[in-house]
Amino acid sequence: MPTYASLVDAGDRDVQNAQELAAIWGEIRTEFEDHEAELVDSYAVLGQHDFLITFEVPDSDAAFKAALTLRRHDLTAQTMEIADTDEFAQLTDDI
Helix, strand or coil: CCEEEEEEEECCCCCCHHHHHHHHHHHHHHHHHHHCCCEEEEECCCCCCEEEEEEEECCCCHHHHHHHHHHHCCCEEEEEEECCCHHHHHHHCCC
């Protein structure tokens, strides 16, 4: 299954505490599952973005639905398909 990463910004979202933020990720995980996306990992990030998440989907339609799920929760995200470095190395060997 293709893997995607999203750099997520909470932006103007009013999050009062860590428990509320954890609840948001629980809701997102459930909605991802409804769209056949599996939230693999999520990380808090220091720097320009607030979070990094990775998720797997069966196809690009599910990836779009997952990205829209983040937006529906007032989160801004830059989503991109990623490849494992070992798989990428095999691709370059074929060139």
